[in-house]
Amino acid sequence: MHIAFICTEKLPSPAVKGGAIQLMIDGIAPMFAAKHTLTIFSITDPSLPMYEIRDGIEYVRVPKEQYEQHIVNELKKRTFDVIHVFNRPVNVLFYKQAAPNSRFVTSLHNDMFSPMKMKRDVAERVIAEVDAITTVSEYMKRTVTKRYDVRDDLIHIVYSGVDATRYTPPWTEEGKQRRTTMRQRFGTEDDDVILFIGRLSKTKGVHVLIESMNHVLAERPKAKLVIVGGKWFSDNRPNEYVRFLHQLAKPYNDRIQFTSYIPSEYIPHIFTIGDVFVCSSQWHEPLARVHYEAMAAGVPIVTTNRGGNSEVIEHNVNGLVVDDYASPKAFARAISELLHDKEKALALAHEGRKRAETTFSFANTAEQLERVYITICQ
Template identity: 55%
Template sequence: MDIAFICTEKLPSPAVKGGAIQMMIDGVTPFISSLYPLTIFSITDSSLPKREDDGLVKYIRFPRSTYIQDVSQEIGKHHFDIIHVFNRPKQVKLYKAASPNSRIVLSLHNEMFAEEKLTDEEALTCLNSTHAITTVSHFIKNTVLKRFPSAVKQLHVVYSGVDINQYPPIWSPIGKKIRKVCREKFDLVNKKVILFIGRLSKTKGPHKLIEAIPHIIDEHPDAVLVIVGGKWFSDNRPNNYVHFLYECASSLDDYVRFVKFIPPNKIPNIFLMGDVFVCSSQWNEPLARVHYEALAAGVPIITTDRGGNGEVIENEVNGLLIKDYKNPLEFARVINWILDQPQFGYHIANNGRKMIEERFQFSHVSERLLHVYEYVHKL
């Protein structure tokens, strides 16, 4: 099979500026390309050439302004057995027309079949042009089925994952060493670090953690909330919400610290600074990939029971789930509880690491994808 990946027009591939889709592509590429020819289309970036070919993988990059049209023209010049379109159901019709003999696989990483994003006509056109649809969670799968029950045979859940070689667990010798170095670098020695990593947006909920901090430091005066991220992946420019976060934290002295965007290849080390990782999402997450990363790093996880999060986090088994997700006092209660129970924290973190090793490495993700590709190739 000759396979093409068509990334979204938001971020380049490889994931030099982050992005869950781009990081997933980076992870599966070595496994897919070791078996089949692979071409990856993405937008251009000043740090990357317009074309690359290392003998196993071809990268073809076009400007964002003309990306969709350029990709359509390019795939028409080649024969791809499988064209995997990432998260853009509206574009399937165009790519199918450009390469009518290819099998089309669409992956959904968000609620892209919501009525406000896709009309009935657009959705049905996409379904009729697509041979299989993969979703990052059962939650996303069900958002499609609720609207289009007839799509059930096309839908396949393909969870994401991590490269565990990049994530030494916090209790390993190298993990302990990295933890010590990072905590010294960020002046966190002898602190209980509550870690948030993600985009600074209201839907991600870091303001809830800032509001919880006064109720945490009452019981744990050595606690510090470390907020890592920018308003949009590599974009550290402030907006109204970022200004709001800084304003909320202004009276909390050094108990809240902001660390701006950190490149994806540095993130595994950042996780090792934490005593607990909190995903405070207020929206229905498709299934945030930070869960896989924190699980791999061996950091105890607290997350909201929103969207697909509960599909990989089982309460009091490999993490803690918060149902009252709008309530800062509930975040404070659960964070205080886990900080009081370091042995239990280790127990759930150890369970989480084992789950990643057994089910959520990029080798597992690749196997699940290849199963879908081979299935549609036979149709």
């Protein structure tokens, strides 16, 4: 098959500036390129050429200005069996006009069928035009099926994944050495490190996590919260919320450390410093891909029962799930439990690693997507 991946207009591919969609594409693209002809469309970036063939994958990068129109022009010149439009379902309508003989898949990584983003008549036209819809979680599937009449065979849950080989769990020799090196670099050798990795936005709940430290430190004086991320991917400029977080953290002195944004290629190393990883999402998270990374890294996880998070993290099986997601005390209890009960924390981490290697591998993601493509082309 000749397959096209069309990224959003936000970030380039490969994921030189991060991004959950771009990282997923990076993970599955080599597997598709090994069996099919793959072209990836994305926006331009100063660090990348406009056109290249890398590792058997054709990359076509077009200016962000009038991105969709540029893609339309490209599609008119080419022939694809399957065109996969990532997280921009409305664009299917004019992409299909440019490539009427192709099969179309749109994947949902956010609630793109929300009435705030798409009028009902437009959404119904998209559903009628696409050959398949994939979603990153059961929760995301429900955001569509609760609003619209969708055939059962049209919509598929395809979880994202991770390349576990890039992560070194702390129980391996390599993991122990890397953990020692990284903790020295971050000055956390003697600390119980609570790790947050993600965008610094109110929906991610970093403020609740900071407020939980008052309770955590009462039980674990050596606890330290390390906050990794900026206001946006590759953007460390402060905004009102980021300034608020720094102000909120001031009374804790060196017990809270901000690193700003760190490029995605270094994140597997960053995970090695953590004793507990926390996803403090306050919104209905579609399903934060950082869960897959924490599982692969062998770090015990605390997450919230919001959106799709609890579909990959089972309470007391491969992590702890906080129902009272807005309560600093609830987070503190879960964090303190894992810092105190090292045996339980290790058992959860081992189960997470096992799932990252199997159920949530990029190979599994690619296999599920390929099945969708083959089905719609028959």
